[in-house]
Amino acid sequence: DQQVKQNSPSLSVQEGRISILNCDYTNSMFDYFLWYKKYPAEGPTFLISISSIKDKNEDGRFTVFLNKSAKHLSLHIVPSQPGDSAVYFCAASDPWSGGGADGLTFGKGTHLIIQP
Amino acid sequence: NAGVTQTPKFQVLKTGQSMTLQCAQDMNHNSMYWYRQDPGMGLRLIYYSASEGTTDKGEVPNGYNVSRLNKREFSLRLESAAPSQTSVYFCASSATFSNQPQHFGDGTRLSIL
Numbered sequence: 001d002q003q004v005k006q007n008s009p010s011l012s013v014q015e016g017r018i019s020i021l022n023c024d025y026t027n028s029m030f031d032y033f034l035w036y037k038k039y040p041a042e043g044p045t046f047l048i049s050i051s052s053i054k055d056k057n058e059d060g061r062f063t064v065f066l067n068k069s070a071k072h073l074s075l076h077i078v079p080s081q082p083g084d085s086a087v088y089f090c091a092a093s094d095p096w097s098g099g100g101a102d103g104l105t106f107g108k109g110t111h112l113i114i115q116p
Numbered sequence: 117n118a119g120v121t122q123t124p125k126f127q128v129l130k131t132g133q134s135m136t137l138q139c140a141q142d143m144n145h146n147s148m149y150w151y152r153q154d155p156g157m158g159l160r161l162i163y164y165s166a167s168e169g170t171t172d173k174g175e176v177p178n179g180y181n182v183s184r185l186n187k188r189e190f191s192l193r194l195e196s197a198a199p200s201q202t203s204v205y206f207c208a209s210s211a212t213f214s215n216q217p218q219h220f221g222d223g224t225r226l227s228i229l
Contacts (some may be wrong), residue, residue, distance in 0.1 A: 004158070032215045043120070043206055043220035044159070051215060089158060095214035103149050103174055104218060106158030 003027045004092050006107035014115050019077040021110050023090030026071065030092040034104070035064060035075045038087045047088075048075070077112075085114045118142050120221035122207050128227045129197045137192040137224050139207030147210045148190035149174075149218060150182060152203040159206060165190055197228045 005024045013019045021035075031052040036044035050057040050064045050073070057064050063076045077084055091104040123138045141148065146167045151159040151174075161174030165184040179201060181193045190209075194201060204225050208218040 034217055036220075041222070043208075043222045046217040046219060049217055091158075093215065103151075103161040103164045104159070106151075106160070108156060108158045 004090055004105050004107040006090055006110050008110050010111040012113045012115055013080050015082060016079045019080045019112055021075040021088050023073050023107055024071060025092050027094060029094040032093040033066060033073050034091045036089040036091060044089060080114045082114050085112060087111050120207055120209055120219055122221035122224050124224060126225045130229055131198060133197050135194050135197060137205055139221060140189045141209040143209060145209035145211050147212060149208040150192045151206045154203050199228050202226060202228045
């Protein structure tokens, strides 16, 4: 049972436009959410995070939005650049789960392709 | 700025062989983690160490053991490798256990024949 879902395996966006990556979750105990970017043959690189007490967090070209009632978060990249082409993972944390299975729960990723 | 260093980067084993994957971080982080990533999947937590001297099972611990050797190092051991353990293994660390981003190494690509 997937607790973090990224329903779009891939997304193609023109350079300079906005990229919007979506993520849904089912566990209402998740209270910390992150986005990671991954290039082939490298480890995931942390991009941006948001705590459940906020609904928006910005860092340069990257903005994460959290809608707790819908259990949905999204990552906006504006403007999109060729170097943004990568796989993006949404991840969530439930620090109170106890009994093991702590750490981050990841979605399966969305492959973002920025077209020139 | 090394961050999280994993060794080896690649390894091929035969079924039944044992192996230890090494991980070290130089960020003075308290918490460390081991994940595996299979094709088309997200990362899944194998084991974690919230602080030096403690280790706990994650989502997929069967067939693995870990050792938190000191604050810097966290190793993952396969006692008797199986083809189902063919995967890419990532080590990560974070300053504290909760509500802090984890920083990842570049992974160990392990094939078991």
